[in-house]
Amino acid sequence: MNIDQLETPALIVDLDRMEANIKRFQGYLDQHGIANRPHIKTHKIPAIAQMQLNAGAVGITCQKLGEAEIMAQAGITDIFLPYNMLGESRLERLAQLARRITLSLTADSAVVVQGLGRAARSAGTTLSVLVEFDSGLGRCGVQTPDEAAELAMTIARTEGLRFGGLMSYPTNAQTDSFVQAVRTRLNAAGLTIERMSGGGTQCMWQAHEHPEVTEHRAGMYIFGDRYTLKHGNIAVEECSLNVLTTVVSRPTANRGIMDGGSKTFSSDLLGLEGHGLILEYPDAFFRGMSEEHGNVDFSACARKPEIGERLTLIPNHCCSVVNLFNQLHGVRNGKVELVWPVAARGALQ
Amino acid sequence: MNIDQLETPALIVDLDRMEANIKRFQGYLDQHGIANRPHIKTHKIPAIAQMQLNAGAVGITCQKLGEAEIMAQAGITDIFLPYNMLGESRLERLAQLARRITLSLTADSAVVVQGLGRAARSAGTTLSVLVEFDSGLGRCGVQTPDEAAELAMTIARTEGLRFGGLMSYPTNAQTDSFVQAVRTRLNAAGLTIERMSGGGTQCMWQAHEHPEVTEHRAGMYIFGDRYTLKHGNIAVEECSLNVLTTVVSRPTANRGIMDGGSKTFSSDLLGLEGHGLILEYPDAFFRGMSEEHGNVDFSACARKPEIGERLTLIPNHCCSVVNLFNQLHGVRNGKVELVWPVAARGALQ
Incomplete structure (x- = not known):
């Protein structure tokens, strides 16, 4: 037709252009040694997520548990959910998903950490939990390196959880200094920041200017608007x-x-x-x-x-x-x- | 639960309140002898449309053919589609629907009228087509009573179509005088305005102040916001x-x-x-x-x-x-x- x-x-995507966009950004991140973890909230289509993985993405990012369930159902096995998970029935669903695939999550409060701990123990698995910090957007995230370090230690102490690093959105001028300040505080506790997940399409071509960022989450780069x-x-x-x-x-x-x-x-x-x-x-x-x-x-x-x-x-x-x-x-x-x-x-x- | x-x-509707809203507005229109033709674009749910019909609505209004197909599939038999229908495959679908239920439509140009005529003849039925006029919103609709009268006569001359009256959105201070001016022009041609379809939730309780309006289309009244x-x-x-x-x-x-x-x-x-x-x-x-x-x-x-x-x-x-x-x-x-x-x-x- x-x-x-x-x-x-009608909504159409030019496949040649989308494939080129996927390849171009993957190439950029590869060149700079930054892991690519594309955000599927942009397309919500498992086949496109699979194209991103085939091109070299280490896993995908979902914003909602329901999205992650649909992506897992389609065979995707490594999903990052940088969203505070709350509510007992949601945490039960999270536990079920955690039995099947590799999930990592974020938290910005002890309440969220406690729930994730219950889900992990219910699943009989260990969940990697990153601390979300606010790089200036004024949305979620702890406000200071002190709070971040304290929450990291709470995660590390919680049975079933592992401190997975830091996460913020978007990556910007505050990102590196915040990470460094948290690292200083965590050294004494013997905790390392193995992963710093940055994100944003608007800053996608500047990801390499942030030495602390180990992975980048972008969504809109495949389409543009x-x-x-x-x-x-x-x-x-x-x-x-x-x-x-x-x-x-x-x-x-x-x-x-x-x-x-x-x-x-x-x-x-x-x-x-x-x-x-x-x-x-x-x-x-x-x-x-x-x-x-x-x-x-x-x-x-x-x-x-x-x-x-x-x-x-x-x-x-x-x-x-x-x-x-x-x-x-x-x-x-x-x-x-x-x-x-x-x-x-x-x-x- | x-x-x-x-x-x-989660999205919830209080059924007692919604039923009361349906009944209250139906009672108001009944009291003033105005037909109720609720717009289902608000809810998009056949069961709610059926509740509106059970309360006394003469039929429903859909904005898109796809909505009308779904409502017809659920057993609704009188649908007004006040939207310019264009494109051969859409007109084929329209003809199929016109064979099954009572459809009325609008047009604001001869191009749209021609397409509707083809659909009606393909369906082997007569379609009622109302002329849409612009009451000041600046969206669709003919601009002057002269244009409205001319298009009404074009509809009346088109095989398969019947001039069904006038339609506008929203009902306002211009509505009655516009209708009267068109009537004057149509008298000579022997055409009558059997239906004047007004609409809007913002003006729903003023429908009776417009003597020319014979039916009212409102959507949001069942929910409020x-x-x-x-x-x-x-x-x-x-x-x-x-x-x-x-x-x-x-x-x-x-x-x-x-x-x-x-x-x-x-x-x-x-x-x-x-x-x-x-x-x-x-x-x-x-x-x-x-x-x-x-x-x-x-x-x-x-x-x-x-x-x-x-x-x-x-x-x-x-x-x-x-x-x-x-x-x-x-x-x-x-x-x-x-x-x-x-x-x-x-x-x-």
Whole structure:
């Protein structure tokens, strides 16, 4: 099937470009001796995770236990879950998964460490737990090297757990000095930081500038989007993910309405103006959305589209867009080669 | 199962409240002799659509053909699709559906009318097509009464189609005068406006102030959310839809992180500040999100939550939130009574 035959809105990935993106970033990290642990929250598709592993990734990163269960079911055996796991039924599921595959986790409080200890003992295994620290994002993570060192020692003392190192998001100017300060505090206790997991697509090409970082977690690098374009991490001709839409209305000389809105593109702005880049009309401004309508101002375009014309867009945020579709079509040279269900979509728990 | 046993993030609907909301709005429209044609884009669940029909709705409204197919599969026989249908394979699906159920549609251009005519003739049926006009939203719809009248006559002349009336969104101060102006123009052609379909939850309790409106399309009234609260269409104690989350981190004295972010709540702001109302902490400010983390400032709260504490939220926009979940749990008196798959989720085409 040709992509022109797909009903819109449709989500397509150019397989040649995605494969090149996977290879390019793996090559960069290999060159600098940094382990690659890609974040699958971006695609939620086991087959793409397997392509990342085949290219040299040491394992994958999942944000939710439900995602990890689906990836494990598909045969993936090394998963990092850098998310505070809480709740007895969730910890039971975690224990079940820990019996089957190699899991590592994070914690930023003693409450989380205690739960992980119970899960590990229930599974009869040892879980590697990294301490999450806040590098300035203001999300999760301990705030100071003292807290990090104290939590590391709590992990090391907890039956069933092993102190696995440190984790933060994103990797930035604070990362190395924080790790060094924690190391100083842990030396006395005889604990070593064997793994420092950094992350972020926006800082992916600077991973080598941080000598303390031993592995990198990035997600969006396989697709690219307007956010990664803006931050200079990818070029337009390297972006592999597109949304195809159809112009369904031309009510005025300059207004065009297409059949994709916030349930297709998400409302994520990520600091950008507008909701997507229309490749056929780069001067158009995708100015508004309702749930199933995209509202585009074509006034800056010399030629304007006709009703029924198909458009190809780079969305603002690839992760959120894939999460809204049931299927991703893999294409090569304009032909649909395969269809992947977005398997871990909605795996929120 | 008690709702406290649901793993978070979880989506729950209080069935007593939802049933009361369905009954209350149906009663209002009945009292004023306005047909109720609820929009199922809000819930995407056939069983809820059936509850709306059982309460007295004349039929349902779907935004996408894929939604309509799923609703028809579940036994619903009267569906309004106020969306420009384009593309040959979509029109073939439309023809198939038109053979099985009563479908009505809209158009705002001759191109759309031509396609609908082909679908109707292929189905061997007559399709009722309403003309969509723009009441000021600046989305789809013809711009002037002259254009509306001309398109109505085009529909009436098209084999397989019948001019079904007018449609607009939302119902507002322009609605009645626009309809009257079109009627004047159609009188000479012997065409009558048998149906004027208005819509919107924000204007739901003013539907009776528009004498030209014969039916009303609303979606969010069954659930309510921060948007409908802000517009005074529902009270907090009538809101039936909640997201349950767990506090997974308390990195600082005032910051709390919960296990729901933009993949749980969507990024829809709809002019609101913050991303949700936390019922246990109404003074908290849900200030930021990443995909799976919600970032809450509890500084205005006398008591602050502990790690592991569960929270109950009213989201900004119920339609977008339901669309992100695989399942909706129906609860009564805190007990889970049933689980509905969000069947038409991702039915974008």
